[in-house]
Amino acid sequence: MEKPELLIPAGNLEKLRTALLYGADAVYVGIAGLSLRSPSAEMSLADLAIGVSEAHARKVKVYAAINTFARNADLKQARLLIPALADAGVDALIVSDPGMIRLIRTLTPNLPLHLSTQANTTNAEAVLFWRDHGVRRIILARELNLNEVGEIAVAVPEMELEIFVHGAMCMAYSGRCYLSAFRNRRSANEGDCSQPCRWEYLLHEATRPDDPLILQEDERYSYLLSSRDLCLIEYLPEVLASGVASLKIEGRMKSAYYVAVVTRTYRQALDALMQQKEKYKCRREWIDELTKISNRGYTTGFAFSEEKINETSSEIKYIQTHEPVGTVLQYDSVNKRILIGVRNHLTAGDEVELLFPDDTIKIDTRTLVDANGEPLKEANNDNQIYLPLEREAPIGAVLRQKVK
Numbered sequence: 001m002e003k004p005e006l007l008i009p010a011g012n013l014e015k016l017r018t019a020l021l022y023g024a025d026a027v028y029v030g031i032a033g034l035s036l037r038s039p040s041a042e043m044s045l046a047d048l049a050i051g052v053s054e055a056h057a058r059k060v061k062v063y064a065a066i067n068t069f070a071r072n073a074d075l076k077q078a079r080l081l082i083p084a085l086a087d088a089g090v091d092a093l094i095v096s097d098p099g100m101i102r103l104i105r106t107l108t109p110n111l112p113l114h115l116s117t118q119a120n121t122t123n124a125e126a127v128l129f130w131r132d133h134g135v136r137r138i139i140l141a142r143e144l145n146l147n148e149v150g151e152i153a154v155a156v157p158e159m160e161l162e163i164f165v166h167g168a169m170c171m172a173y174s175g176r177c178y179l180s181a182f183r184n185r186r187s188a189n190e191g192d193c194s195q196p197c198r199w200e201y202l203l204h205e206a207t208r209p210d211d212p213l214i215l216q217e218d219e220r221y222s223y224l225l226s227s228r229d230l231c232l233i234e235y236l237p238e239v240l241a242s243g244v245a246s247l248k249i250e251g252r253m254k255s256a257y258y259v260a261v262v263t264r265t266y267r268q269a270l271d272a273l274m275q276q277k278e279k280y281k282c283r284r285e286w287i288d289e290l291t292k293i294s295n296r297g298y299t300t301g302f303a304f305s306e307e308k309i310n311e312t313s314s315e316i317k318y319i320q321t322h323e324p325v326g327t328v329l330q331y332d333s334v335n336k337r338i339l340i341g342v343r344n345h346l347t348a349g350d351e352v353e354l355l356f357p358d359d360t361i362k363i364d365t366r367t368l369v370d371a372n373g374e375p376l377k378e379a380n381n382d383n384q385i386y387l388p389l390e391r392e393a394p395i396g397a398v399l400r401q402k403v404k
């Protein structure tokens with residue numbers, strides 16, 4: 001069993017650094033202008049160059065997504081952007097559009113190509129087709145089960161295969177859906193889905209428009225289209241046995257806190273699996289950790305022969321038990337304290353945990369001190385505060401608390 005790559009979403013430079021700290025083997029980023037994600041999940045070329053350099057120093061790979069289905073008007077920018085990405089030192093480009101593939105093959109023929117899941121590759125002949133067009137890796141359609149993934153791995157052993165193991169699912173064939181554009185003028189096809197499939201819907205009788213009925217499936221909500229989130233941590237042996245080279249986590253638009261928890265948890269699980277392949281058992285603490293990041297309840301999705309596409313979630317809003325408090329900016333070894341960049345509201349005495357790459361410790365918050373040494377009763381977003389800590393903590397380590 002080859003050790004697979006753990007591939008983490010990095011929506012910006014901060015999240016990239018978080019992924020590095022907590023154990024990613026590779027990260028994928030969106031590039032301003034041409035990725036299939038909203039502007040909030042895109043990185044500038046300047047930040048990308050910094051991120052690539054820091055990642056490569058740790059032997060972590062960086063893949064840049066330019067997986068839009070380009071229109072004619074996009075091609076001019078693509079011709080400028082593709083060589084710039086090569087110059088920034090990315091390890092591969094993630095693409096969907098055959099036109100973009102042709103352009104990349106012409107402009108930067110040596111840059112490896114990964115075919116995005118948006119291209120919906122579902123069979124071995126399609127994989128051979130893309131191999132013949134110079135694609136190095138296929139991110140298979142989420143809709144395949146692990147048996148089908150295994151058949152493709154056997155049929156085309158020279159192709160690197162990547163699948164999603166964690167994150168939000170789509171009710172449509174990945175992103176090929178107009179609900180969001182229709183309801184909110186935000187196009188899923190341009191990576192800006194507002195997820196209206198998870199909203200609460202009302203039923204109006206024509207003569208009483210102000211007296212709506214809720215479409216109920218149970219006593220709580222209607223949730224006809226809201227999928228649970230994918231989670232395969234319990235089934236990593238089956239995932240690896242299918243022959244995939246890369247395990248991908250969804251969520252370039254999610255927070256650095258999400259990146260920290262999901263990276264650390266899958267890192268620990270994968271390392272445990274590689275050490276004792278026969279005895280792998282998903283630990284309760286890993287599942288507990290994954291329930292501390294926002295989720296809609298978990299499902300195995302399409303991974304097994306029984307497709308769980310009808311596993312909708314009653315959580316119209318994400319379940320969120322914990323929230324980020326801030327990140328470590330500096331460790332003051334003289335006074336044994338950490339400087340925190342606060343990201344939320346924190347009151348003196350709140351129960352806070354600090355996430356180290358391999359363990360979690362409680363932090364004493366009874367005494368909050370600002371950067372000038374003044375005591376505080378509470379701190380808010382963008383404040384910098386000191387908290388006591390005996391052991392050194394890495395810059396970028398994330399603090400969390402229970403949602404109040």
Ligand code: SF4
Pocket residue numbers: 169170171172174175176177178179180188193194195196197198
């Ligand atoms: S609205 Fe829902 S089904 Fe449609 S693209 Fe967005 S997440 Fe997918």
